[in-house]
Amino acid sequence: KASELTTEASERVFIDDDLLRKCPGIDKLRADTREKLKTYLQTQLLKAHLNDAWKSQNQSRAVEVINLKRQHYEAQQKLSETIAEEKRAFISLKDSMQSEQLARRRKEDEANELQKTVDKLQSEFEQRWSGQIKMIDANTRCLFKMNDKMAVLTDWFGNLDSILEMNVLQAGSQYDTVDQLQKKLRQYTVAIDGLRMKSAGK
Numbered sequence: 001k002a003s004e005l006t007t008e009a010s011e012r013v014f015i016d017d018d019l020l021r022k023c024p025g026i027d028k029l030r031a032d033t034r035e036k037l038k039t040y041l042q043t044q045l046l047k048a049h050l051n052d053a054w055k056s057q058n059q060s061r062a063v064e065v066i067n068l069k070r071q072h073y074e075a076q077q078k079l080s081e082t083i084a085e086e087k088r089a090f091i092s093l094k095d096s097m098q099s100e101q102l103a104r105r106r107k108e109d110e111a112n113e114l115q116k117t118v119d120k121l122q123s124e125f126e127q128r129w130s131g132q133i134k135m136i137d138a139n140t141r142c143l144f145k146m147n148d149k150m151a152v153l154t155d156w157f158g159n160l161d162s163i164l165e166m167n168v169l170q171a172g173s174q175y176d177t178v179d180q181l182q183k184k185l186r187q188y189t190v191a192i193d194g195l196r197m198k199s200a201g202k
Contacts, residue, residue: 015042157184164191 015038021027026034161168168184 015045153181157188160188164188164195166191 017038023037026037029037157168160166166187168187
């Protein structure tokens with residue numbers, strides 16, 4: 001690039017004889033001196049032109065570098081903002097997941113507690129129901145035994161009525177209370193004692 005720039009400058013900056021004649025006192029110099037002066041001026045003019053070109057090019061490069069740095073800074077800022085936004089989104093997602101886990105764990109604990117309560121109530125109900133069934137069975141067996149005894153007692157009272165020619169046993173005796181049964185039993189006892197006394201008197 002430097003060689004191209006120099007070639008271009010040498011083509012653009014050229015001192016010919018006509019231009020050299022415009023310099024005051026040039027005609028008093030010898031031909032070789034004029035040629036040396038021409039070469040010297042050509043060199044100085046070329047250097048000046050190159051300095052201006054390099055300065056302009058450096059300014060352009062400086063502007064380009066500044067623009068690149070600005071773009072790089074803006075890209076870094078945008079990247080930093082994107083990373084910060086993604087970080088916030090990640091933290092928010094993490095917090096949401098933790099909240100969901102806590103809520104799910106709380107629901108599971110509540111469900112477990114509810115299941116324990118249901119199991120406890122069911123166990124208590126089964127125990128109570130089992131106890132009630134056992135008590136009903138016992139009462140039923142006791143009632144059946146009582147009915148059997150009442151049937152035997154009623155038959156016995158009927159036989160006593162027949163033997164003693166009495167009418168102590170009446171309809172519905174199976175529903176008599178204990179006091180009523182004891183009263184009938186005393187009537188039979190009195191009748192039997194009377195017969196015993198008659199037998200002893202004979």
